[in-house]
Amino acid sequence: MAITKNSEETKRKIISAANALFAEKGFEAVSLREITALAGANVAAVNYHFGNKEQLIDEVIVQHVLPVIEERMRLLKDSKKSSNGKPISIESILNAFIRPFLTVMNNSGQSKALFCKLSGRCMSDRGGDLPARAVKEFVAMLKEFTHTLQETIPQLPAKVLLWRLHFSFGVVAHTLMYEERFHEITNGGCGTPNLETTLQRMIDFCQGGLLAQDSPVDKMKGEVDA
């Protein structure tokens, strides 16, 4: 009944070490030897348990990203349930979109700073490519949020809405990744807000952005868009 030896335990230690190192230095910049050293395992363990480095990276990303996606879907579904068929507020939608980072982070056992950095890296490094396993869920989530937003802001053209959701992604990704950097460059002028405050500020900003007036672009300049 008991699991053979430390197999699962070793895998967990490797993933945990990889988590921390990938977050800090990026996926490509970390060597397998650094990971296994931190995990207290042998170099060959990575290839034995995960196949190769690429598959280890995929595993880390999937384990990191899926819970956030699932929590997003859960929050959105809950909001829908309690609104009795009426369109949900933008704030609720944005909350369901952004808050999961905080929720999952607090349940992850990882340091908050590392969790945030890893989140950013999942969106940034490797050209933002997600492992095949996670793409399906990610696309489904994007569709669900797009559709829900559409119902709340029906006057906004679908394409513009898609772009603004994309922009909102940028806000979150950039904020998660460069909090430290931001702190340095403003010489501390940005303060030291807790995450709840930062979350609310992102929601405020994105809400304003989503609701902004949609400037017509001069057609003479060549709008290729439909």
Added chain:
Amino acid sequence: MAITKNSEETKRKIISAANALFAEKGFEAVSLREITALAGANVAAVNYHFGNKEQLIDEVIVQHVLPVIEERMRLLKDSKKSSNGKPISIESILNAFIRPFLTVMNNSGQSKALFCKLSGRCMSDRGGDLPARAVKEFVAMLKEFTHTLQETIPQLPAKVLLWRLHFSFGVVAHTLMYEERFHEITNGGCGTPNLETTLQRMIDFCQGGLLAQDSPVDKMKGEVDA
């Protein structure tokens, strides 16, 4: 009078090759041999002309980032001049902030896609660190824009404004870097807008975000901010 041999020419070819490769694959992921091969030069040429890889990266970043910063300052100054001491519109400020990417890009001779990717990498790779030479100018620009925005939106607390400028940065960086990715993931649903359209959409979004109502955060939850 003539410069000895092809010294400057070789440097230019290396920088040009590095530009393209760094944009496509990231700074760390490109080897010196790839660069010199594309440039038609010898491996040792990089160390001879630039010292080492790190200094080459710095040179590429500086040459890429400084023109954008300068153009931003120029546009902002022009706007101020033509407003006769009155606060400038947010749209003008955002235009001065974002449009320089397009202007410099069109004068760069590089492919648009590569220029955008390199811009994103300058903000993303290496933890967003800028070379020492560029930090001063960047900070000065940030201060100038913050100050100008402050005059236009005096009712917004300084810290909140700083954060919203940070968010705007995220919008631009993310959009520049992941246009392709966005196209794939929406299955083309985002359309194929030209850059002028995308620019206007970013301005609209950020303007909405900057003007958004500033939600008070529940102090009981522990606002560390001042």
Added chain:
DNA sequence: GCTGCTGTAAAACATTTGTTTTAAATAAGT
């Protein structure tokens, strides 16, 4: 024509990388 300087080219350098191989140790099955 020699000397010195600048730029180029090829080769060699020591490290580090991901991965495989080989062998030993441990647990489970019968």
Added chain:
DNA sequence: ACTTATTTAAAACAAATGTTTTACAGCAGC
């Protein structure tokens, strides 16, 4: 207790990396 499968450990592998060394070519000035 013997066998088998699973997991770990150490060593070896080939390939690639940034950098340095060495040698050679072109051009200047005295």
